[in-house]
Amino acid sequence: MENFELLLRGFSVSLTPINIGAAFLGAILGLIVGAMPGIGSLAGVALLLPLTYKFNPTTAIIMLGALYYSNMYGGSFSAILLNIPGDSPAVMTALDGYPMAKKKKRPGQALFTANTASCIGGTIGIIILTFAGPALANIGLKFGPSEMTAILLIAMTSISWLVGENPIKGIVITAFGILLASMGMDTLSGAPRYDFGNMYLLGGIPFTPFVIGTVGFSQVISLINERNNKTEKIDAKLSIKGSLLSRRELKRLLFPSIRSGLLGTFVGVLPGAGATTGSFMGYAVQKRFKSEEELGTGAVEGIAACEAANNAAAAGAFAPLLALGIPGSGTGAVLLGGLMLWGLSPGPLLFQNEPDFAWGLISSLFLSNLLTLAVAIAIIPFLTKILSVPTKYMIPIITVVCVVGSYSTTYSMYGVLVMLLSGIFGYFLQKNDYPTAPMLLSFVLAPLLESNMRKAFIISGGSLNIFFTRPITLVLMLVFFAMILIPLVRSIINKTKKGKVA
Amino acid sequence: MKSKIFALMAGVLTLSVFFTGCQSGGGNGAAKEYKPASNVDWYVASSPGGGSDIFSRIISDIMITEGIVDANFIVTNKTDGGGEVVRNEVAHMKGNKADNTLLTFNSGCLMPMVENTKNRASNFRVIAVMAVDKQLLFKTEHTKYADFAEAIEAAKNGETVVIGGSKGDDVATYEALVKEIGVSQDNMKYITYDATSDAITAGLGGHVDFVMSKPAAASEYVEANSLIPVLALSKERYTGNLADAPTLSEVGEYNDVEVPVWRSVVAPASMSDEAVAFWTEAFRKVSETERWQNEYIDKYKLIPDFMDAASATDYITEFEKNFKESKGIQ
Numbered sequence: 001m002e003n004f005e006l007l008l009r010g011f012s013v014s015l016t017p018i019n020i021g022a023a024f025l026g027a028i029l030g031l032i033v034g035a036m037p038g039i040g041s042l043a044g045v046a047l048l049l050p051l052t053y054k055f056n057p058t059t060a061i062i063m064l065g066a067l068y069y070s071n072m073y074g075g076s077f078s079a080i081l082l083n084i085p086g087d088s089p090a091v092m093t094a095l096d097g098y099p100m101a102k103k104k105k106r107p108g109q110a111l112f113t114a115n116t117a118s119c120i121g122g123t124i125g126i127i128i129l130t131f132a133g134p135a136l137a138n139i140g141l142k143f144g145p146s147e148m149t150a151i152l153l154i155a156m157t158s159i160s161w162l163v164g165e166n167p168i169k170g171i172v173i174t175a176f177g178i179l180l181a182s183m184g185m186d187t188l189s190g191a192p193r194y195d196f197g198n199m200y201l202l203g204g205i206p207f208t209p210f211v212i213g214t215v216g217f218s219q220v221i222s223l224i225n226e227r228n229n230k231t232e233k234i235d236a237k238l239s240i241k242g243s244l245l246s247r248r249e250l251k252r253l254l255f256p257s258i259r260s261g262l263l264g265t266f267v268g269v270l271p272g273a274g275a276t277t278g279s280f281m282g283y284a285v286q287k288r289f290k291s292e293e294e295l296g297t298g299a300v301e302g303i304a305a306c307e308a309a310n311n312a313a314a315a316g317a318f319a320p321l322l323a324l325g326i327p328g329s330g331t332g333a334v335l336l337g338g339l340m341l342w343g344l345s346p347g348p349l350l351f352q353n354e355p356d357f358a359w360g361l362i363s364s365l366f367l368s369n370l371l372t373l374a375v376a377i378a379i380i381p382f383l384t385k386i387l388s389v390p391t392k393y394m395i396p397i398i399t400v401v402c403v404v405g406s407y408s409t410t411y412s413m414y415g416v417l418v419m420l421l422s423g424i425f426g427y428f429l430q431k432n433d434y435p436t437a438p439m440l441l442s443f444v445l446a447p448l449l450e451s452n453m454r455k456a457f458i459i460s461g462g463s464l465n466i467f468f469t470r471p472i473t474l475v476l477m478l479v480f481f482a483m484i485l486i487p488l489v490r491s492i493i494n495k496t497k498k499g500k501v502a
Numbered sequence: 503m504k505s506k507i508f509a510l511m512a513g514v515l516t517l518s519v520f521f522t523g524c525q526s527g528g529g530n531g532a533a534k535e536y537k538p539a540s541n542v543d544w545y546v547a548s549s550p551g552g553g554s555d556i557f558s559r560i561i562s563d564i565m566i567t568e569g570i571v572d573a574n575f576i577v578t579n580k581t582d583g584g585g586e587v588v589r590n591e592v593a594h595m596k597g598n599k600a601d602n603t604l605l606t607f608n609s610g611c612l613m614p615m616v617e618n619t620k621n622r623a624s625n626f627r628v629i630a631v632m633a634v635d636k637q638l639l640f641k642t643e644h645t646k647y648a649d650f651a652e653a654i655e656a657a658k659n660g661e662t663v664v665i666g667g668s669k670g671d672d673v674a675t676y677e678a679l680v681k682e683i684g685v686s687q688d689n690m691k692y693i694t695y696d697a698t699s700d701a702i703t704a705g706l707g708g709h710v711d712f713v714m715s716k717p718a719a720a721s722e723y724v725e726a727n728s729l730i731p732v733l734a735l736s737k738e739r740y741t742g743n744l745a746d747a748p749t750l751s752e753v754g755e756y757n758d759v760e761v762p763v764w765r766s767v768v769a770p771a772s773m774s775d776e777a778v779a780f781w782t783e784a785f786r787k788v789s790e791t792e793r794w795q796n797e798y799i800d801k802y803k804l805i806p807d808f809m810d811a812a813s814a815t816d817y818i819t820e821f822e823k824n825f826k827e828s829k830g831i832q
Contacts, residue, residue: 046555144709145693185584185614188694190669192618199590202583202618271703325722326703333699414582455693459664459709 003131010359014062014367022059023364026066027372031379033067034074037084037212037405044071045334052338058360064338065318065361066368068331069122072275072311073376076114080303081107081386082398084216084405089275089310091211091440092283096295096302104298107384108243112377113303116245117257119373121308124261125268125315126365133362134351136316137323140269145455146466148270150476152449155277157483158284159442164435173434177442180205187447188454200414207443209406209415213422214429214436217402221427223395243380249300256286256301257308264309268316271326275313277448280441282309315365322350322358536776538573539602545578545592546606547585553802554606555579557765560798561632561788570787573602585611586619593625595770601777604629607768609761610670612822616831623822626768627778630785631809631817633799635716635763636736637675638747639665640729644708650733651753653711657689666693666701667714674825675735675761676714682750682759705729716763717744717803736760764807764821766814782811 013019033044045064052060075090080097093114101107128136143151163170183194184204195201245253260282267278286295286305293299320326321336351358389397406419429436460466467477544562548554555577562575580588592605607626615621639650647653647663657663665676676692683690693710695701698719705713706728713720713729717740723729724743731747734740737758739749750756767785769778788794789808799806809817826832 046549141703141707144704144707185618187669187696190614190617190673190694199583199586199619202586203581271700320703324703324706326699326706333697336699410582411578411580412582412587414587458691458693459662461662461688 006355006359007130007363009355010361010363011366013058013356013360014364019059019062019360019364020367022055022063023066023368024371026063027070027368027375030067030070031074031077031372031375034071034086035077036074036408037078037086037208037216037401044068045331045338049334049338057339058357061335061338061357061361062364062368064335065364066371068335069311069314069365069368070372070375072122072307072314073115073118073372075310076118076303076307077111077383078401080110080114081383082216082401083219084398084401085211088207088211088444089279089306089313091215091276092279092306092437093303094215095283095306095437096297096299098298099296100298100300100303101384101387106298107387108240108380109245109249109300110298110303111380111383112243112245113249113253113300114307115373115376115380116250117253117260117304117307118311118376119369120254120257120304121261121264122311122315122369123366124258124308125265125312126362126369128262128265129315129319129365130362133319134323136265136269137319137326140271140320141324142472143270145452145459146470146473147476148452149449149456150467150473150480151270152445152452153480154476154483155281155284155445156442156449157480158281158287159438159445161284161287162435162437162441164433166433169432169434170438173429173436174438174442177439178446180210180439181443181446182450187451188458205443206409206415206418208409209419210422210443211440212402212406213419213424214426214440216398216405217419217423218426218430220395220398220402221423222430223391223398239381240377243377243384245300252292252300253304256282256289256305259285259289260305260307260309261312264312265316267309268313269319271320274317275310276444278313278316279306279310280444282306284441318362318365322361325350536601536774536780538571538777538780539598540573542571542573542575542602542604543578543599544575544604544606545580545588547580547588547611549579549581554608554611554765556802557632557798558606560794561767561785564788564791564793565784568787568791568793570784584614584618586615586621589615590619590621592768592770593621596772600770600772601774603770603773604781605768606765608671608765609674609763609821612818613670613674613825616822616826617829623768623818625771627771627773627811628815628818629767629769629778629781629811630789631764631766631807631814632785632789633765633804634807635718635765635802635804636734636760637667637672637714637716637763638720638731638735638740638744639733640705640713640715640720640724641711641732642705642708642713642729644705645711647711649753650712650748653690654683654685654754657683657685660689662688663690663712664693664710665690665712665714666695666704666710668698668701669694669696671761671763672698672714674828675759677828678761679735679750679759682756702729718801721803764817765804766809766818778811786810 029048030044045068048064048067052063071087072089075086076093076097077086079085079090079094080101083094083098085091085094097110097114100110159174183201185202186193192202263282263285264278267281268275283302283306286301291299291301295302317332321332402419403416406415409415426436456466467473544558546554546558558577562577565571582588589605589611592603595603612623647656653663667676673692673694680687680690695704698715701713702715702723704710720729724731731744733753734747734749736749737760739745740747749758751758769781786808789806
């Protein structure tokens with residue numbers, strides 16, 4: 001109840017004309033930044049940080065908070081319309097968003113689904129942040145290397161739900177993702193791995209150009225190859241009304257959004273996890289539940305599961321940032337730097353010393369969430385026009401977006417080169433029916449798993465006991481073993497039964 | 503005749519004085535002639551928002567707003583190859599561009615560069631060292647040792663003590679610490695986190711026994727009693743809320759351990775002497791401004807320690823030599 005009163009007090013701070021204006025501006029800028037592949041919230045917040053120096057700290061953080069938050073909405077636009085994820089959390093959105101927009105010719109509905117799910121997931125995240133933020137942040141602290149190892153092992157098992165019809169191809173591509181992720185400097189020892197004497201490879205394969213290439217540029221190559229075969233005209237609906245979902249579709253969207261909202265918030269609070277892991281896990285968990293259409297073919301549930309999860313994770317990441325001064329992501333670190341530049345001391349005393357600031361920010365997240373939803377839905381008709389552009393014009397447009405997006409990640413042609421090579425590789429995968437999602441998931445999760453597992457072994461002196469003597473780790477390890485053993489046992493039982501029958 | 507010879511000699515002398523004067527005047531003139539281009543490229547080999555980024559942006563802002571340099575600074579973050587690519591590019595930059603390019607370079611940049619590449623500090627013109635930072639060890643409520651002396655005893659008796667900290671210079675400080683104490687790295691272990699904030703998170707969660715941090719990152723937690731300073735990795739104690747932490751020589755029969763974490767600015771090896779003189783003077787002026795003191799040194803709790811090009815070159819060269827020796831690098 002006390003938190004509710006403090007939230008109301010926060011609204012009295014955030015609902016001033018200047019702060020509403022700042023949130024609105026942040027929301028629009030975030031949508032733009034998010035929709036531009038490669039820029040992402042980190043660069044967006046970092047670039048705009050100097051512009052906010054002249055504002056008072058509350059107004060400045062409200063604007064940046066809104067920007068960070070709405071960025072999660074914007075990331076889905078290019079993923080759905082162009083199959084190019086605007087940021088890494090939107091990778092999974094493209095899996096169903098793009099087929100729904102392109103094959104089913106329902107781009108308006110795909111965007112509407114993403115926006116609504118984002119709003120639901122985000123609202124769940126912000127409500128949890130409001131009432132249980134500090135407690136959640138403290139729970140997050142309990143997750144050390146052994147606990148994170150167990151969680152990541154569970155997450156890795158979810159790859160098996162994404163491998164598709166051919167498990168061998170799925171395993172090969174997952175292993176390839178792990179191999180690629182292991183390139184670059186080892187974060188624990190600082191030793192270079194698989195750099196082949198090349199200075200660029202010391203930093204490993206940058207994720208964003210890699211994703212833009214495998215998912216986006218590979219599609220340019222497909223378009224070039226197939227443009228003469230079919231001249232598909234997309235009759236994109238251009239009104240907001242035409243983009244609305246049916247009542248049945250809204251029902252289909254609701255449960256995955258709520259589930260992913262809860263899961264995403266939890267993942268966002270964990271140290272080093274973030275919105276990308278949240279989105280991957282949201283989608284993978286959806287695979288375990290029933291969807292009306294198969295995931296990957298343009299299912300409402302698929303878009304909703306990952307969009308709700310990544311927005312909730314973005315909200316969840318504010319809990320350790322505000323309650324403990326711990327940034328959960330690179331963007332959080334920049335926001336933290338901003339707080340320090342404005343003379344505020346982030347950390348355990350922020351809520352005590354600067355309640356107006358902390359609660360003003362939390363209340364502004366509610367405001368930004370609604371403002372972003374309104375703006376995002378209002379621009380659907382303009383965005384869907386992109387799909388009416390003929391293929392011969394789309395090829396250079398998507399190429400430019402891919403090049404600019406991958407360049408802006410590294411500010412060098414290395415990013416562009418990685419994107420081009422990944423594009424060719426992605427096209428090869430597509431042509432040979434290899435699924436890309438397991439590769440991307442293993443690319444994200446494997447370095448986290450390796451780093452946490454090695455830290456756990458350093459602490460335990462190489463003993464496996466650490467995974468079975470700590471209560472949270474033990475429970476998570478039991479879940480992990482259950483997940484891998486139950487299907488195996490079930491299959492053995494079924495085989496035995498069949499044998500008996502025969 | 504004598505008078506003619508005298509007149510001739512006087513004439514020669516006058517001319518030589520005149521030409522010498524011209525030469526030296528020309529020299530001074532050349533030094534004054536260097537003016538930075540309208541756009542100066544300033545590279546940062548790490549991501550936006552980090553320590554090096556803030557350092558570079560604050561200095562460039564002071565240079566412009568205080569009228570020290572009449573140019574625009576284009577601060578670019580290039581992180582390819584963990585920053586090695588841009589360090590290599592800047593080191594080998596030639597021509598006019600070399601006079602108008604700066605690179606933020608810290609002890610944390612030098613160590614991986616020397617360990618993993620053939621690039622060396624001698625491939626740069628060192629412009630200035632601006633500040634120095636040092637670390638402390640902190641315990642948390644979860645730490646089972648009352649102080650660091652107890653932890654040393656435990657490690658010597660075969661127990662495992664775990665310290666968490668960041669990369670680069672923190673690792674070097676840890677290595678110097680265990681060497682001085684005389685315990686093995688198996689008994690006093692170090693976990694490298696991507697950032698100090700991650701190490702603090704691990705400490706607060708009770709996943710490591712001690713956290714290594716610079717004063718700025720730990721300050722707020724010390725105030726909230728979440729982190730308790732137990733060892734100053736410095737030759738003298740800190741002041742303020744860190745004053746309770748003893749130095750290593752106060753803990754036992756050891757020498758103090760101090761691995762200064764310096765923040766400097768370097769330029770391409772082919773930057774002209776005139777440009778080096780201009781830039782070192784510009785950085786000296788920045789170091790004397792109130793804004794630098796208030797908005798950087800005080801705020802981030804650093805030690806102001808300006809060194810001009812000559813002394814900074816000697817300092818960094820010596821640091822690199824010691825580091826190479828400690829790692830057995832040729």
